[in-house]
Amino acid sequence: MERDRDSRHHVVIVGAGFGGLQAAKALGKADTVRVTVVDRYNHHLFQPLLYQVATAVLNPADISAPIRSVLHSRNTEVLLAEAKSVDARRKVLVVEGGEIPYDSLVLATGATHSYFKHPEWAQVAPGLKTLEDAVRIRERVLTAFEAAERESDPVRQRQWMTFVIIGAGPTGVELAGALSYMTRHALPKDFRRIDTREARVILLEGLPRVLNAYPEELSEAAKKDLEALHVEVRTGAMVTGIDEEGVTFGDEHIATRTVLWGAGVAASPLVRSLEVPLDRAGRVKVSPQLTAPGLNDVYVIGDVAAVEQNGKPVPGIAPAAMQMGRHVAKTIRDRLQQKPLSPFRYHDKGSFAVIGRGYAVGLLFDKWSMKGLPAWLVWAGVHVAYLIGFRNRASVMLNWAYTFFTKGGRDMRLITGKVATRLPALAPSAQGPVLPPSARPELPASQPAPVH
Amino acid sequence: MERDRDSRHHVVIVGAGFGGLQAAKALGKADTVRVTVVDRYNHHLFQPLLYQVATAVLNPADISAPIRSVLHSRNTEVLLAEAKSVDARRKVLVVEGGEIPYDSLVLATGATHSYFKHPEWAQVAPGLKTLEDAVRIRERVLTAFEAAERESDPVRQRQWMTFVIIGAGPTGVELAGALSYMTRHALPKDFRRIDTREARVILLEGLPRVLNAYPEELSEAAKKDLEALHVEVRTGAMVTGIDEEGVTFGDEHIATRTVLWGAGVAASPLVRSLEVPLDRAGRVKVSPQLTAPGLNDVYVIGDVAAVEQNGKPVPGIAPAAMQMGRHVAKTIRDRLQQKPLSPFRYHDKGSFAVIGRGYAVGLLFDKWSMKGLPAWLVWAGVHVAYLIGFRNRASVMLNWAYTFFTKGGRDMRLITGKVATRLPALAPSAQGPVLPPSARPELPASQPAPVH
Numbered sequence: 001m002e003r004d005r006d007s008r009h010h011v012v013i014v015g016a017g018f019g020g021l022q023a024a025k026a027l028g029k030a031d032t033v034r035v036t037v038v039d040r041y042n043h044h045l046f047q048p049l050l051y052q053v054a055t056a057v058l059n060p061a062d063i064s065a066p067i068r069s070v071l072h073s074r075n076t077e078v079l080l081a082e083a084k085s086v087d088a089r090r091k092v093l094v095v096e097g098g099e100i101p102y103d104s105l106v107l108a109t110g111a112t113h114s115y116f117k118h119p120e121w122a123q124v125a126p127g128l129k130t131l132e133d134a135v136r137i138r139e140r141v142l143t144a145f146e147a148a149e150r151e152s153d154p155v156r157q158r159q160w161m162t163f164v165i166i167g168a169g170p171t172g173v174e175l176a177g178a179l180s181y182m183t184r185h186a187l188p189k190d191f192r193r194i195d196t197r198e199a200r201v202i203l204l205e206g207l208p209r210v211l212n213a214y215p216e217e218l219s220e221a222a223k224k225d226l227e228a229l230h231v232e233v234r235t236g237a238m239v240t241g242i243d244e245e246g247v248t249f250g251d252e253h254i255a256t257r258t259v260l261w262g263a264g265v266a267a268s269p270l271v272r273s274l275e276v277p278l279d280r281a282g283r284v285k286v287s288p289q290l291t292a293p294g295l296n297d298v299y300v301i302g303d304v305a306a307v308e309q310n311g312k313p314v315p316g317i318a319p320a321a322m323q324m325g326r327h328v329a330k331t332i333r334d335r336l337q338q339k340p341l342s343p344f345r346y347h348d349k350g351s352f353a354v355i356g357r358g359y360a361v362g363l364l365f366d367k368w369s370m371k372g373l374p375a376w377l378v379w380a381g382v383h384v385a386y387l388i389g390f391r392n393r394a395s396v397m398l399n400w401a402y403t404f405f406t407k408g409g410r411d412m413r414l415i416t417g418k419v420a421t422r423l424p425a426l427a428p429s430a431q432g433p434v435l436p437p438s439a440r441p442e443l444p445a446s447q448p449a450p451v452h
Numbered sequence: 453m454e455r456d457r458d459s460r461h462h463v464v465i466v467g468a469g470f471g472g473l474q475a476a477k478a479l480g481k482a483d484t485v486r487v488t489v490v491d492r493y494n495h496h497l498f499q500p501l502l503y504q505v506a507t508a509v510l511n512p513a514d515i516s517a518p519i520r521s522v523l524h525s526r527n528t529e530v531l532l533a534e535a536k537s538v539d540a541r542r543k544v545l546v547v548e549g550g551e552i553p554y555d556s557l558v559l560a561t562g563a564t565h566s567y568f569k570h571p572e573w574a575q576v577a578p579g580l581k582t583l584e585d586a587v588r589i590r591e592r593v594l595t596a597f598e599a600a601e602r603e604s605d606p607v608r609q610r611q612w613m614t615f616v617i618i619g620a621g622p623t624g625v626e627l628a629g630a631l632s633y634m635t636r637h638a639l640p641k642d643f644r645r646i647d648t649r650e651a652r653v654i655l656l657e658g659l660p661r662v663l664n665a666y667p668e669e670l671s672e673a674a675k676k677d678l679e680a681l682h683v684e685v686r687t688g689a690m691v692t693g694i695d696e697e698g699v700t701f702g703d704e705h706i707a708t709r710t711v712l713w714g715a716g717v718a719a720s721p722l723v724r725s726l727e728v729p730l731d732r733a734g735r736v737k738v739s740p741q742l743t744a745p746g747l748n749d750v751y752v753i754g755d756v757a758a759v760e761q762n763g764k765p766v767p768g769i770a771p772a773a774m775q776m777g778r779h780v781a782k783t784i785r786d787r788l789q790q791k792p793l794s795p796f797r798y799h800d801k802g803s804f805a806v807i808g809r810g811y812a813v814g815l816l817f818d819k820w821s822m823k824g825l826p827a828w829l830v831w832a833g834v835h836v837a838y839l840i841g842f843r844n845r846a847s848v849m850l851n852w853a854y855t856f857f858t859k860g861g862r863d864m865r866l867i868t869g870k871v872a873t874r875l876p877a878l879a880p881s882a883q884g885p886v887l888p889p890s891a892r893p894e895l896p897a898s899q900p901a902p903v904h
Contacts (some may be wrong), residue, residue, distance in 0.1 A: 041596065042598065059511050059512075059513045060511075061511045066642070068642035068643070069641075069642060072641060072642075077644050077645075078642075079601075079602070080598045081602075097602075142494065146494065146532045149531075150531070150532075150533075150549075189521075190518070190520035190521060190524075190530075191520070193529075199634060244553050411531075
């Protein structure tokens with residue numbers, strides 16, 4: 001039995017995102033292979049809805065599922081570990097605290113933020129890739145309103161109530177739309193001293209239009225919809241500076257305490273250890289079988305793979321990664337059965353970007369443009385369908401339905417930790433009587449005595 | 453208008469737990485007062501269910517609600533700030549970054565863990581008071597199983613799979629029962645190398661019986677139910693040492709990597725600045741009007757107040773705090789109207805401790821003992837009723853129902869952060885082939901070449 005087991009072909013999959021999970025699932029029934037899935041997190045993340053965690057519509061658990069509970073096949077093991085490098089010569093994956101020998105390796109480690117040549121921006125302008133990122137952004141945004149409520153200096157109050165999102169790709173657009181919606185619908189009733197509807201949400205994009213990967217008419221529609229949601233859209237705005245006090249682009253400076261990053265992504269650095277040619281974004285230019293050049297046993301899929309089809313890059317979206325995962329599983333099985341191999345073909349079923357509640361733009365089957373409510377309905381339907389298989393879909397739908405009918409998402413507005421220390425000093429006028437300073441007694445002891 | 457407003461009696465409430473929230477709500481309609489609620493967290497926490505967040509049955513958002521969304525009265529302000537001290541002479545509450553003058557002050561800051569004379573235990577044996585605590589405990593428990601799965605040394609594996617809970621009051625009993633249930637029902641399917649049902653859950657209590665505040669027959673029933681859930685109950689066990697490697701009591705030492713603290717609570721330290729007599733647990737011995745001795749404008753309620761009635765202490769539970777909150781609101785209104793004041797009377801409607809799914813013990817109206825399923829049904833009904841008014845009750849009930857019918861709570865098993873660095877080094881045998889070492893090829897490169 002033990003011998004039998006060990007003679008099986010060992011497939012090691014790094015990363016349990018959309019691509020890695022599909023590969024593992026598709027290999028889960030093959031009895032000639034055993035599978036080890038390595039991830040540094042214990043959960044698979046439904047990344048397309050991450051911006052809704054960041055804007056307090058959904059809970060972290062709504063969009064994540066423990067990898068162990070998703071992969072229950074007998075031939076599959078899950079290992080919580082951070083992959084450090086690949087030693088392709090020895091056919092070993094090096095993880096923190098050990099090494100894992102493989103027969104076939106599938107690298108599906110995804111993308112990370114790229115701050116181009118400004119790593120120092122990472123501290124002030126968090127991006128949105130992990131649950132931790134989403135929770136951090138949520139807490140920053142909520143804390144900014146708490147600070148504005150405390151702040152007595154109108155200039156600084158304005159600064160706290162200004163939010164800048166850099167990059168108008170799908171993530172930036174979705175964040176900007178949801179954030180603006182939140183300031184106008186979910187929050188106003190909560191504050192006494194500020195009107196959250198006066199918050200500015202500014203979306204900066206270096207290119208001439210938003211959602212650059214989409215046809216121009218959709219970019220136009222998206223811009224109009226964003227503006228209807230009170231998002232200030234500034235295209236052709238190349239950011240040259242970001243710090244705690246604001247953002248600089250061209251000759252302009254916006255005073256803000258909250259900058260969010262949706263601009264650059266780069267492939268996860270693990271693939272560098274393969275020592276094969278990478279493109280500018282750090283991705284591996286893979287073969288038609290999705291293997292790394294010269295390494296027939298190393299498959300690279302999802303956001304770490306650069307795949308071209310009909311002269312266009314295959315987009316870095318979940319459906320593409322899933323298709324690659326399934327294709328790699330098929331290739332591994334075909335090889336073991338010495339069948340002929342087929343090249344990977346991407347089937348573009350569509351891609352959508354949500355702008356706000358009931359607004360989206362998208363391309364169906366890479367040809368039909370959609371916008372407004374019809375696009376949003378397709379988007380929502382597709383996402384609910386994808387969530388099937390995850391137990392949390394009931395809860396997601398409940399939260400969505402609640403948000404839709406009440407403008408709310410109220411109880412997601414959770415700051416888990418203490419935030420007081422990040423807030424501005426309390427202005428004397430902020431909590432004391434609101435009399436003009438001259439009329440206000442110097443010492444509270446001289447106030448009118450309470451009636452007993 | 454501004455003048456009108458400032459002539460109102462200013463009630464400052466510190467702490468938006470059960471007591472503070474009730475006081476604020478009861479004062480919310482009085483037009484002769486204005487209310488400021490100060491809390492260092494932005495959410496009210498439904499603490500009685502916190503152990504279910506720690507044991508991955510509920511989400512943090514299921515048992516918390518933003519204070520701002522709970523308190524919507526026009527006369528009420530919410531301030532996110534950490535209270536530092538009270539200057540009773542100047543009638544000022546000192547918070548981080550400022551001061552807040554008050555006419556009446558309500559201190560409802562609750563309790564914190566007490567490690568008696570061993571503050572160094574706080575690091576190794578986390579207690580359960582805040583959402584951060586609950587999430588930390590959940591992650592520690594889940595990570596312990598991940599570590600056991602990786603560990604090849606059976607002694608250390610055993611250590612990872614041993615859980616010690618110190619203190620068999622309601623929190624300790626509830627944690628132990630839920631943890632044991634989780635190891636036997638929610639987790640087993642997830643792991644390949646360990647059988648989570650072999651985990652030991654040990655409950656240590658220094659006193660001669662569990663749930664010491666309850667009648668003896670209920671302690672007996674609780675102990676039997678815990679043992680039926682495979683919890684090892686050790687009473688009369690005074691802990692003398694806790695470190696990263698285990699727990700010492702009497703002549704015994706239990707090797708464990710996970711110790712949870714349910715033993716001591718102490719009043720929050722803010723009341724010390726009042727410079728009035730405190731009891732051994734640091735609580736203020738209040739007057740019949742729940743004021744601090746000699747300070748008629750400073751009310752102390754909930755877990756920071758020591759109240760005796762019929763020679764027995766009023767218990768530190770949510771209903772008692774809520775009754776005190778409402779009584780203080782009434783006293784403040786009565787004083788403003790120069791009505792006679794009535795002393796506080798605690799109405800004991802009952803108290804319950806849950807042992808596991810369908811098991812509880814409790815005392816109804818301080819006289820009728822209940823145990824087993826009937827007690828659990830009363831407990832569940834009361835808690836669902838209390839949650840009314842919180843939007844999350846639908847979600848809580850959904851999660852409960854799911855857990856009840858599927859033995860699950862599966863998708864709450866979320867470790868938000870990366871945990872890999874806390875795990876043991878990967879044993880060579882843990883992920884490689886499971887052949888005996890002598891039969892295993894030294895270098896993976898010499899393994900049978902994969903078929904292409």
